[in-house]
Amino acid sequence: MPRYDYRCRACGTNFEVSRPMSESSAPASCPDGHDDTVKLLSTIAVTGGSRAAAPAPQPSGGGCCGGGCCG
Template sequence: MPRYEYRCRTCDESFELSRPMAESGAPADCPAGHSDTVKLLSAVAVGGTSSAPAPSGGGCCGGGGCC
């Protein structure tokens, strides 16, 4: 189940909730009981590395000689 991060506008505390994606936009009360909260956008870290440079050229008008 995905975790979503929220911030309480009353006490300025951030908290996370696990809830279905269908409920991600539903109102969320902070742990202190305040209801004035906002859902935060979270950056997702994706693992992996790339040692090769991105390809360039090739294809139409990218060095393929079709123009």
Template sequence: MPRYEYRCRSCGDVFELSRPMAESGEPAVCPAGHDDTVKLLSAVAVGGSASAPARQGDGGCCGGGCCG
């Protein structure tokens, strides 16, 4: 089940809830009991490295073969 991050406007607490995607926009109550909360946008970091260097001039499309 996805986890969503929320911030309480009353006390400033940031907390997470696990809930179905269909309920992600539903009101959330902070752990202190306040109901004035807002859902935060989560940034997903995608990392990694290239598995192979790009080849040039090998005859592939836009590498010298079909774009001409």
């Protein structure tokens, strides 16, 4: 289940709420009971071993569309 970060405008507390994506825009109360909260933008660190494959080399045909259709 995704976690969303919030900040309470009343007390300045940062907190997380786990909820389904279908409820991602629903308001959240801070742990101290204040309702004046704002949803923060989260950054996701993505690391790993997979790499995107390099694009295949394009054949050189000399002409428009690479097929030699221009004389």
